[in-house]
Amino acid sequence: KQEVTQIPAALSVPEGENLVLNCSFTDSAIYNLQWFRQDPGKGLTSLLLIQSSQREQTSGRLNASLDKSSGRSTLYIAASQPGDSATYLCAVRPHYQLIWGAGTKLIIKP
Amino acid sequence: DAGITQSPRHKVTETGTPVTLRCHQTENHRYMYWYRQDPGHGLRLIHYSYGVKDTDKGEVSDGYSVSRSKTEDFLLTLESATSSQTSVYFCAIALAGGKGLYNEQFFGPGTRLTVL
Numbered sequence: 001k002q003e004v005t006q007i008p009a010a011l012s013v014p015e016g017e018n019l020v021l022n023c024s025f026t027d028s029a030i031y032n033l034q035w036f037r038q039d040p041g042k043g044l045t046s047l048l049l050i051q052s053s054q055r056e057q058t059s060g061r062l063n064a065s066l067d068k069s070s071g072r073s074t075l076y077i078a079a080s081q082p083g084d085s086a087t088y089l090c091a092v093r094p095h096y097q098l099i100w101g102a103g104t105k106l107i108i109k110p
Numbered sequence: 111d112a113g114i115t116q117s118p119r120h121k122v123t124e125t126g127t128p129v130t131l132r133c134h135q136t137e138n139h140r141y142m143y144w145y146r147q148d149p150g151h152g153l154r155l156i157h158y159s160y161g162v163k164d165t166d167k168g169e170v171s172d173g174y175s176v177s178r179s180k181t182e183d184f185l186l187t188l189e190s191a192t193s194s195q196t197s198v199y200f201c202a203i204a205l206a207g208g209k210g211l212y213n214e215q216f217f218g219p220g221t222r223l224t225v226l
Contacts (some may be wrong), residue, residue, distance in 0.1 A: 031212045043200060044217040091153075093212055097168060100152040 001026045006101035014109050015082060021075040023027050023090035023105045028068045030092045035064050035075050037086040038103070044089065057083070080108045113137045114218035116201050122224045129188040131221050133201030141204035142184040143168075143215065145175060146197040153200070159184055191225045198222050 003023055003026045013019055023033070032051045038045040048057045048064040050073070056065040063076040087105045091098040113136035123129050133142060144156040145168075155168030157176040165176050173195060175187045188195055199221045204213040 032214075034214060036217075038144040043219040046214055046216055089153075096158065096212065097155050098153070098215065100154075102152050 002030075002092065002099045004090060004092055004099050004101040006088075006090060006104050008104060009102065010105040010107070012107040012109060013080060015080060017079055017080050018076065019086050019106075021077070021090075021106070023101055024068040025071045025073075025074070025092045025099070027094060028071055030068065030094050033064075033066055033073050033090060033092045034098070035062075035073075036089045036091065038089060039086050040043050047088075077106075082108045082110050084108050111120065114201060114203060115150075116199075116218040116221050118221060120222045122143055122226065123191055124226050125192055126190050129191050129223065129225075130225070131186045131188075131199055131201075133184040133186070133218060134163055135184075135203055137203075139203040139205065140181070141213070142178065142182065143202040143204070144174075144186045145200045146170065146195075146204065148197050154200075156186065163201065188223075188225075191223075193225050196223060196225045200214060 005024045007022050019058040030052055035047040038044050046094045050061055050064055050066040061078040066073045074099050085108045089103045091100045115134045117132045141160055143158040145153045147153045154170045156170055156174050157165055157168055159165045159178045162178055177185045201218040202215045204215045
C-alpha cells in the first residue's frame, strides 16, 4: 500500500532563507507527483507537477525534484518570503487516485 | 484558477437530513473529483467522474452519491448526513488530454459542512 510521508510536520525559518521540504513515498510505481500549497481555511493551489520520467520542475522561486528509485521528492524554495507561509502538501499518483502526505506547515518570520 | 466554484461554501445541517453540494466549472473539463479533508486523515477521494454520467467510487464513498448530468456540474449528495461526515469538501478538476485522469489537478475553494 502506497504511503506518503512529509517531514518535518512544521518548519519556521527567517525571511530570506532558502529551504527544502521533503516528501517520501513507499512505492516507486507512480505516474507523477504533485506539490500543493494550502493557506488556512482556503483551497489547494497546485504548485508543480513532476511526471515519473522527469527529474525536476521549476516555477519561479520553486524547484521540485523527483527520485523515483529512492521514493523521494523535495521542494526547494529560494529566498523565502512571509507570503510563502502555508501548509505544503505532496501527493503521488500511482493510478487515477492521488495519495496524499499530511503536509508541512511552513512559517516564514519577517 | 481553473474556473471552479463550490456551493454552498458553508453549511450546518442536522443528522439524518439530505445534503447536496455543488461543484461548477466553466471551462469544460472532462475529469472531476470530490475529496474530503479531515485532521489526521489528510485528503481522501470520495468519487470521481470521467465524463457526463460516468462516475466511479473513490476510497471513502460509503454514504455518498454523485451525479453529473452536465459537463459543468458535479453534485455530491449525502443521502442521510451523519456527524462523521462533518468535514471540508473539495472539488477538483483534471485537465483533458495527455494522461486524462492522471493529469494535474486543480481545486475549488471548498465547502465546510457541519452535521449536528
